[in-house]
Amino acid sequence: MTHAAADTSTSAPIGDSEFDRDTAVTPRADQPGVYDAELSAGWTIISAVNGGYLLALVGRALSAALPHPDPFTVSAHYLSASVPGPAVIRTEVVRSGRTLSTGQASLLQYDPETGAEIERIRVLASYGDLDALPDDVRTTALPPAIPAYEHCLGAEAGPAPIPGSTAIVDRLRLRLDPATAGWAVGAPSGKGDMRAWFELADGRDADPLSLLLAVDALPPTAFDLGLVGWAPTVELTTHIRRRPAPGPLRVSITTRNLAGGFLEEDAEIWDSADHLVAQSRQLARAPR
Template identity: 80%
Template sequence: MAQAVQATIGDSEFDRDTAVTRRAPGVYDAELSAGWTIIQAVNGGYLLALLGRALADALPHSDPFTVSAHYLSASVPGPAVIRTDVVRTGRTLSTGQASLLQYDENGAEVERIRVLAAYGDLDGLTDDVHTSAVPPRMPPYERCLGASDGPPPPVPGSSAILDRLNLRLDPATVGWAVGAPSGKGEMRGWFGLADGRDADPLSLLLTVDALPPTSFELGLKGWTPTVELTAHVRCRPAPGPLRVAITTRNLAGGFLEEDAEVWDSRDRLVAQSRQLAKAPR
């Protein structure tokens, strides 16, 4: 299975690169790492985790339950400011909003992302489960394809994020890599961080947006920028590799949706998401 754990939650590259420093009440400084870039921009899931960390500090509850983000302009590696507001606090849930801003060549602030989120205590949830959802059907970890099985096909721009992920894709969803996309709009794979850090609620915000876009399997290669992404964290993930399944049912008017499910090593649905993205040209 996956490599032995090396990094730990709180002491890993992911934690260092999503660190925020409180400058004033509700205001945080951050440094967007170039290590999480793909093609033309900083990965949207990494950015969601960064904002999620700031909100975890600003709100009385520490675990993201639902996070909805609108991506207003492409983020670039370098300094950023996160401004948060507490909208409402309650006994079991608190709601906050946050904006990530960077600076243009004239020193003016440019808003990159705006988020509205609800936080709570995942450890306080009941164990009752009534669901028709089932884990994705895919080959075992050893029979899926990772970086050691051959170099990925070239794409324009950066692929730095791939060095930070332990990603093994279902062979049925990698036809795009050999010029034979399935046309099904599906992507499935085993997911972990390359340094062995186990998943937690904040890293799940990265996981839902870390696989190659389903547009690749539709025969479209290139940047697929997210317009809006909503992630639901359903429970605290167990240690071990995650399984991620993403589907697209409708590409129309130059936009597509992606529905993601994340399952942990105990066969529990730990996160879900839906996003609207621009299809590659």
Template identity: 80%
Template sequence: MRVLYGTAMAQAVQASIGDSEFDRDTALTPRTPGVYDAELSAGWTIMRAVNGGYLLALLGRALGDALPHPDPFTVSAHYLSASRPGPAVIRTEAVRSGGSLSTGQASLFQYDKDGTEVERIRLLATYGDLDKLPAEVRTPAAPPPFPPYEKCLGASDGPRPPIPGGSEILDRLNIRLDPATAGWAVGAPSGKGEMRGWFSLADGRDADPLSLLLTVDALPPTAFELGIKGWTPTVELTVHIRRRPAPGPLRVALTTRNAAGGFLEEDAEVWDSENRLVAQSRQLAKMPAGR
């Protein structure tokens, strides 16, 4: 599920990896080998539901603990039902462990009011060690054209649109949108399925492979620039982590080529401060009903 707008939260001291709000809110308590208790924080909700990228990072942390390799290389998740703030349990299973790669699966469960266990999200992922990848790069890919950070639009450049059900996650993100993809915010969407923006966590924590799982699902949806408003819940999301990101803000570019049959796809690229492609993703999302 996607964020609708971005804001920055003033911090006296920049948070570090391992000691930030993101790390505290994705912390896990081991119950038995491969099983973890978690508390889904209300701070990462939008329209009462927990953001899909935050959930991906939470399960990604669990698999990083359960598998012998440290970094997610590819993660594919299916969102089965909307997660809510509160207790959850994550169950992991190692599928295969090799010399350079290991594969596992994980599911997150919560409980209905009657005590019935409900699976919220299930993923399959392959992990490795990004520090051991060869340095050679052969690619025609280049960062998309971006206005300078100071010429992009942030929360201080206009009022935050009211969001039914709340938007607590917005206080944890610093997003500055390319003006060419922000027409939706003033009622003039471009009609193009594009969204671009600078991204960082509001407390200043630098990006790492785990937080990249959040980043790919953190900008406003491309549906807004297509003139489609409302909640666009993720059905399936696959992320490829290509490199460990350098410190500094990230550039995120999203595109949609086909919105049809009540669904749209969204492709994401994430570039770091050294102009390196550090993450890619594709998701299938439902278009809002009654738009």
């Protein structure tokens, strides 16, 4: 049975938080649908920029480019590792309908040696208005059974990280379910599960764009399988089901199959009102 989380911080208003500043995009006046962005070093794992952060940043550009405000389904292919620094996002409106609009976007960075553009991530997404959806819910899904917030484990409970290797940890407030945190002390369960409470460190309440970050913010389930190392995302599809209620989120991720050097991660995100607000599946390379 889940329990309400402790009130741990003062909430930062949406639009005035570190996440909003670091996912800001600036439209080019002379190039419609093209946006400039700065990939922050604060969202890196080792030297690569986190895939969920990239998805949220591209998602913000698509929110500006499309006639509908909210991501409903976002599918991303990660083509090369992004690095902190300038980036450009090129968007295209594929179709604009009454209740859904579809667009695509590519995030690119410049090669400092050649000056050529390198595509980092390509996204196809459908957007709508979450506030216009009907209230009818018929589901067999249940919130994950995570212990109370104060009984879960923060970053301070694990081994000391390599300095500068996990900058994203400082941007988040993660509390891991002890049942899925044995890998941190050399005792993985072997089940391929990861569960945690999730908040942004500055207390900003979740919205649809930050859900795109949350689906890829926990440690890889490969750690619980006893495989430690970088597990880069190949493809990630996220469904946003409703606008989350204020308060911390519960994230549950499961891997059922690792084969041929690849594994899937199936994620569910639940809000403080026990609503299923997002689901995702990603394919990742297993750590070598």
